Amino acid sequence: MDDKTEFAKPDFAEYVTVSTSKGTGNEQKLISSNRALASDRLIKVYVGEGKTFLVQQLLLETLSDYFVRALQRDRFSEGIHGELHIEGDDRRTWKALLHWLFKGVLPANVQKDPDRLIDIWVVGDKYGVEALQNQAMYVLLRRVDVAPDDIVEDRLLPLATIKDGIHRTVPGSVMRTFLAEEIVRAMYWDRSAKYEDFLSWDGRSWTRQRLAPSE
Structure with missing residues (x-):
């Protein structure tokens, strides 16, 4: 061998x-x-x-x-x-994919890594593996919805993670919508970010359309 x-x-x-x-x-x-x-x-x-x-x-x-x-x-x-x-795929993501394929769950360390979870979702979208996408999204949702209230960093995704995910997903996708909602949470719930922080992220005006303050 x-x-x-x-x-x-x-x-x-x-x-x-x-x-x-x-x-x-x-x-x-x-x-x-x-x-x-x-x-x-x-x-x-x-x-x-x-x-x-x-x-x-x-x-x-x-x-x-x-x-x-x-x-x-x-x-x-x-x-x-x-x-x-x-x-074009990350080897670590494929190792997680194969672990999920054989075991039915994502590795424990991957479940704590939002960047890897988003990449898994993107790879699932690339190959049409909807069940894998659902698993990655479920873990992400559980992270932001169930983490203890006093551990803010566990409930909010890092802005760098959100930005990378935005650039790797298409408008209207489930992941893009989720990440846009995380931006709103960062702005209005944690107040760790403000609207102006996101205007230069891309040239498709999605940020302005979704996040512009109401008049």
Whole structure:
């Protein structure tokens, strides 16, 4: 095995409980799924610098139609050669994505990192992985809504985080709307920022339209 290759494999024992009897229909389906995954083709996923991820094709295809199409064996080079070369994505975000794919939850350290959560949402949007987007948004909402009132820094996103997220999302998207609401919170709830701080963020006047003081 190439020492530059990193297996990204779930612990199948976490997902399947084998009955001592013949088992129920659901158990048999789980066992069949387990066996299918164990024998499935491993796709090499290249993301940035570092070890190559090896991921079962079936698991990647559960993410979205993007991966189903990309990994067709007779159409695109990715499917023919069993390799995905991911351009422009952060390797740390993909590690979090794969953790979520295998475990069903985002890593604990990622749940405390709003910048990473926003990047995960953006990557989910890029590949059409709505469930991943929902998970990232849920964690962000829980952070700002549930954090203790006396810990202001936990309830408010840093302005640098908001700005980066604004520049990486499109108008009308759920994340863009959420970040705009966070600006309002910073202005009127915490008063750590003022309207003029945001006017130079971009040239599309979204800030003026959303945040201009009423006359």
